Amino acid sequence: MYPVIPIGPATIQTAIAALIVAIWLGTTIAERECGRRALNGDDAWSVVMLAAAVTVVAARLIYALQNFPAYESDWIEIFALTPGTLSLDAGLVCGLIAAYAYVQHRRVPLARFADAFAPGALVALAVLALGQFLSGDAYGAPTKVPWAVNLYGETRHPVQLYDAFAALLGFVLARRWARRRLTDGTLALFAAAWYSAARVLIDAFRGNAAVLPGGYRTTQVIALGVLIAALWLLGKSVTGNERPATESRPPSSVLRPPP
Amino acid sequence: MNRFTWSVLMAVVAIVGSGWVYLTRVPSDAETVARVAAHVDFRAPAFTLTALDGKSISLNDGRGKIVLVNFWATWCPPCRSEMPDIQAAYLAHRSEFIVLAINQSESDEAVKQFADEFHLTFPLLLDRDGAVSRQFQVQALPTSFFIDRAGVIRAANLGPMNRAYLEAQIAALGATR
Numbered sequence: 438m439y440p441v442i443p444i445g446p447a448t449i450q451t452a453i454a455a456l457i458v459a460i461w462l463g464t465t466i467a468e469r470e471c472g473r474r475a476l477n478g479d480d481a482w483s484v485v486m487l488a489a490a491v492t493v494v495a496a497r498l499i500y501a502l503q504n505f506p507a508y509e510s511d512w513i514e515i516f517a518l519t520p521g522t523l524s525l526d527a528g529l530v531c532g533l534i535a536a537y538a539y540v541q542h543r544r545v546p547l548a549r550f551a552d553a554f555a556p557g558a559l560v561a562l563a564v565l566a567l568g569q570f571l572s573g574d575a576y577g578a579p580t581k582v583p584w585a586v587n588l589y590g591e592t593r594h595p596v597q598l599y600d601a602f603a604a605l606l607g608f609v610l611a612r613r614w615a616r617r618r619l620t621d622g623t624l625a626l627f628a629a630a631w632y633s634a635a636r637v638l639i640d641a642f643r644g645n646a647a648v649l650p651g652g653y654r655t656t657q658v659i660a661l662g663v664l665i666a667a668l669w670l671l672g673k674s675v676t677g678n679e680r681p682a683t684e685s686r687p688p689s690s691v692l693r694p695p696p
Numbered sequence: 697m698n699r700f701t702w703s704v705l706m707a708v709v710a711i712v713g714s715g716w717v718y719l720t721r722v723p724s725d726a727e728t729v730a731r732v733a734a735h736v737d738f739r740a741p742a743f744t745l746t747a748l749d750g751k752s753i754s755l756n757d758g759r760g761k762i763v764l765v766n767f768w769a770t771w772c773p774p775c776r777s778e779m780p781d782i783q784a785a786y787l788a789h790r791s792e793f794i795v796l797a798i799n800q801s802e803s804d805e806a807v808k809q810f811a812d813e814f815h816l817t818f819p820l821l822l823d824r825d826g827a828v829s830r831q832f833q834v835q836a837l838p839t840s841f842f843i844d845r846a847g848v849i850r851a852a853n854l855g856p857m858n859r860a861y862l863e864a865q866i867a868a869l870g871a872t873r
Contacts, residue, residue: 507863641720652721
């Protein structure tokens, strides 16, 4: 288990290092995909940086509101550089809203922009899962399978590696599928459906899952909902019942082959 | 693919997916906190160490109270920065909150000087051979573990804590103000 990575005399938390690498790698891939889709690659970086900034600020403010008595005596601590005092889930929702507002404001075609982000997002998710494997977070349930890893006194499913493998396989498939002529948004819906299906399957082997009443694993329930919604939307383009968005899509000659 | 085939495919995915989610529920009688490990949601490893004043202090002595196990050293700047906040939180909640500050392999004299400098009144434990640090898999300083009244680790933090974080964790573990 490597919760920290030494860098000279200092250390960096593995989770934070993985997050930085994931954002950089995912956005770099998205920038290149934007270039292939007649979109401005700078928008990829702008939207990610904006979303990241809004996520952090909102996460801190929401944490302070949730723990108001803790800040009552010394509100200046709202500005403290303490990673522990963030409500990241709620902050991320705000970050996504900010990203959506940016896309609308800049009049970027949302579906095509989402397609450009799909392969990079899968790579980013794989990097985050590898970070969790190194730090020992999001660990697996006890098992006796030959590939189990020894962690916290038991041999466990390396669920983080399952997760990373599924995301990378999704990336490979998305890159292959991206060469075809597709309706805008299809690739993003495929990525959402693929990763959700993977989480429905893999989270069954997680050891520290958050659970709903009745013992249902929260992530599985959410992922199943996203999977069904993504398949329903995907069906509209795959079955050809929806008019292709040719008006908003560049001609096929604009699409350059992947490097 | 026509619309009917896609609808059938979606129905199959929904049924199989729901079945899988149902079959892989976490059993209600599952023992959620069975193992001992230095990680959130596990029982904290037991230890007994000698304090600076010569008393022998065990983690189990704090059972029934909220315990902060804090690994630190005098040469570590973030440890120095968080100590006044830990002391303030300790004084504010001392009836139900215990701090066990474990020094990593330094001399009694250095630890005493540090305690005097920061006016620390909670127990400073001496991990002379680093055994407890290894038990808690401490790889960087400061590292802190918040342990609930039943002896289960409920939060872990790498790096310095501030008063707001301390208060939020103590409140989350059921301290009264």
